[in-house]
Amino acid sequence: MSKSPAAYIDAHSGDLVARLQQLVGISTVNPPGINYASITSYLVHELQAVGLKARRLPIPAAKAKKVLPRNQHDYPRYNVLGQLAVRGAKKTIHFNAHYDVVPVSGSWRHGSPFSGAVSGGWIYGRGTADMKGSIASLLLALQALKATKTAPKLNVEVSFTADEETDSLLGAGWLVENAPIKPDYAIVMEGGEGDQICCGHNGVVWLEVTVHGRAAHGSTPEEGINALEKMSALILALDEYKAKLAKQTFTTPDGTVMRPTMNLGGVFSSGEGGKINTVPALARFSIDRRVLAVETVDQAETDLRAFLTAAAKKIPQCKISIAKVSDNHPCYSAPEGAFFSAMAGCLKRVRRKPPVYSVSAGFNDMHFFSHHLKIPTLGYGPGGEDIHAINERAKLTELTRAAKIYSDLLTTFEG
Ligand SMILES: [Zn+2]
Known part of the structure; x- marks a missing residue:
């Protein structure tokens, strides 16, 4: 008698660990984005091995040069696309x-951060939790379906993309605009883990505010306009804006109350020519404004710019200019409808517990599918501990559970 995919997954968890060790062993530290060529050829090979048509989609060098900072021009970018057309399937799901x-530092418990050492039910290494573990879980799920001759009920698309740890512009951002994909539903395999299904995330607007003063000799400060002093007054004025943001709330489906936030001066500087005996002619600071899942970045930016302009006007001789550094859209899919209830059923069967629906304060690539492609999108993966930190690790039982949840969804959900 042939095994069920779930039994196959239990019997082959060693394959998952071996693949994850391979993936972790190919360091893909970004920035600058090393070894993308070798990891993407490995991933194409593995997708083909589990029965998908797969290929690498290189980013044209001219395009990469336009987007990447100069010191990354020698690091080519690739995305991977796998596809499985299922006879009779009407809808397509995208993983x-x-x-x-992210880069590594410090001393790790089990030697090199790229070893993939297994100890006490955990696998250690950079990327085990964020998010090469998800890749290994999905590959085992697909392998289980192939080996047990269990056909998915939907067409399957899989993308493994670059640069999420910087800005995703040549990764998921490029994919949704350029790759031949046509998904009806998407799972970004991070953001939710355990009994949490992520149904959205905050967005962000990054601005840079420059205060323009006038230089003068430090012995005659009254002849200049001190940009630092003007900036200080402006920063204090922003307290009122913070108070306004604190009153704005979004209650997520799991009952968490979220508020927009603002971090001032993550980067601040005096311009060139700053000297102890010179009145500073320029002062510059950054604003990191987190946008609620149900706000829009455009509105948040317009509103904040208007406040800054008005606040500067009230400060004598405070001249400012505002530049956008970048933004990332928030996203939210109300956890209703067949997709979310199918996923809830999978979690209940595999984890024996009903899920809760969370919204993530940080952002991931979900918005490219949810906001740009406007399809129901959820975040779910095996997750882990100490993400972006020393001793990043993923739990072996969670990796196999995620594999079972993915294979269960593919065989029970028709779309
Ligand atoms: Zn991640």
């Missing part, structure tokens, strides 16, 4: 993971 990881 996405990013394969880049």
Whole structure:
């Protein structure tokens, strides 16, 4: 008698660990984005091995040069696309993971952060939790379906994308605009884990505010306009804006009350020519404004710019200019409808507990599918501990559970 996919997954968890060790062993630290060529050829090979048509989608060098900072021009970018057309299937589900990881530092419990050491039910290494573990879980799910000759009920698309740890512009951002994909539903395999299904995330607007003063000799400060002093007054004026943001709330489906936030001066500087005996002619600070899942970045930016302009006007001789550094859309899919209830059923069967629906304060690549493609999108993966930190690790039982949840969804949900 042939096994069920779930039994197959239990019997082959060693394959998952071996693949994850391979993936972790190919360091894809970003920035600058190393070894993208080798990891994407490995991923294409593995997708083909589990029965998908797969290929690498290179980013044209001219396009990469326009987007990447100069010191990354020698690091080519690729995304991977796998496709499985299922006879009779009407809808298509898309699984996405990013394969880049953040840089490493410090001394790790089990030697190299790229070893993939297994200890006490955990696998250690950069990317085990964020998010090469998700890739390994999905590959085992697909392998289980192939080996047990269990056909998915939907067409399957899989993308493994670059650069999520920087800005995703040549990764998921490029994919949704350029790749031949046509998904009806998307799972970004991070953001939710355990009994939490992520149904959205905050967005962000990053601005840079420059205060223009006038230089003068430090012995005659009255002849200049001190940009730092003007900036200080402006920063204090922003307290009123913070208070306004604190009154704005969004209650997520799991009952969490979220508020927009603002971080001032993550980067601040005096311009060139700053000297102890010179009145500063320029002062510059950054604003990191987190946008609720149900707000829009455009509105948030317009509103904040208007406040800054008005506040500067009230400060004598305070001249400012505002530049946008970047933004990221928030997203939210109300956890209703067949997709979310199918996923809830999978979690209940595999984890024996009903899920809760969360909204993530940080952002991931979900918005490219939810906001740009306007399809129901959820975030779910095996997750882990110490993400972006020393001793990042993923739990073996969660990795196999995620594999079972993905294979269960593919065989029970028709769309
Ligand atoms: Zn991630």
